[in-house]
Amino acid sequence: MIQLTIIGSGNVAQHLIKAFSTSSLVEIVQAFSRKKEALIHLLEPEKIVTEFSALKKSDLYIISVSDNAIPEVSSQLPFENQLVVHTSGTTSIDVLDSKNRKGVFYPLQTFSKNKAVDFSVIPICLESENEEDYEILETAAKSISNAVFSISSEQRKALHVAAVFVNNFTNHLYQIGQEICEEHQVPFEVLRPLIQETAEKIKTLDPVDAQTGPAKRHDSVTTNAHLDFITNENQKNIYKILTQSIQDNGKKL
């Protein structure tokens, strides 16, 4: 049984607490939050501490706070030579204070407050300084997820950038699609199945093989008609750049 402490009370911290609460291999010893109320719906009050000095012994401390607070929080921990990890996609393992054994426990997912997540399909990217610590992280990660990967800080950086493209930017394209629908009184409902199918295809096809549309076909009659149709300058600009990028990629293949 791995004794675990969560430090933080944000979105990721809360989802981790929920997920580990159902694990039979992990026991949540405590969680740290500046405000007790933030976690009271998830844990018994006596397990929530508001001072670092109240932290008990654990096998693993997971710091899940905003990226820029990680160095400060890790340096304030009142113990040494324990396994302390952060959950950030963009932050190197090295920002953690060296008085403890360092690691990373990065769940690669987008967590919204309003939407439940199935942790079992969320990839968790692990990094540690030594093999024994990796085993602790792996046991904890595998107890909540079926997709656990060993990923170095450098690889994690690449992954986070790639995730911005496939998640943040993709979602923004959905938003533009919705805006175009609303501008022309078309129900966005009509587009929702296409959004699902676009993602669904990527389960089995490589993106380059799934690419369709006027840009890919070099159908300039259609792409020019679309550019004439779009009135918003920002949307027009995005249309041009992504059309060009699809066509330039096609040339390379």
Add this chain to the structure above:
Amino acid sequence: MIQLTIIGSGNVAQHLIKAFSTSSLVEIVQAFSRKKEALIHLLEPEKIVTEFSALKKSDLYIISVSDNAIPEVSSQLPFENQLVVHTSGTTSIDVLDSKNRKGVFYPLQTFSKNKAVDFSVIPICLESENEEDYEILETAAKSISNAVFSISSEQRKALHVAAVFVNNFTNHLYQIGQEICEEHQVPFEVLRPLIQETAEKIKTLDPVDAQTGPAKRHDSVTTNAHLDFITNENQKNIYKILTQSIQDNGKKL
């Protein structure tokens, strides 16, 4: 029972033939293809015709050919005052020859040869010149899909542009994500669940409410670190423009 003829043998035509073959309300009378071999795996040979003059009487003729061939094909049909529709997202109802009753039967989906589709969830956008013809189209459409919409030529234009954003461009962002992974020896597998989750969220959330990430947070430390990390100028450019667009949208709200 609606008597139906399909004119064309491309991706969409073939998917329509497959879908209507399972419908109890529609009978495929014939299909037209320049080359008989193109459809021989889907229909009895005697139902496949290679000359317009061999076309029999039907309640509905669906022209599913490339956009620029629609006017020519519709003018070559050797009959008058029949219901003739096309399946194009970008083409007005008016390109059809006026000797027949015109309409549109546009399945809004991306059809790959290598991937089976479940037609029941594919939105079909219908347009006709009169109510009786609309009823024929609606009966045929509802026999293969649960998502049938009345959409004018103008609305269809908007829909097609929006579809380019949520499908073609989104898929291209997946491709960029994969390229970044490959460049840094990270398995693209790690990102696939995130792609699914990003689409999944849109079943219940509006895109603007689902938006997360450094751009949305105006976290310029992270966005600048990402821009430093990206070496490909095209990727860098797309990153900048979409980050700016997310932030400008945020301001409007």
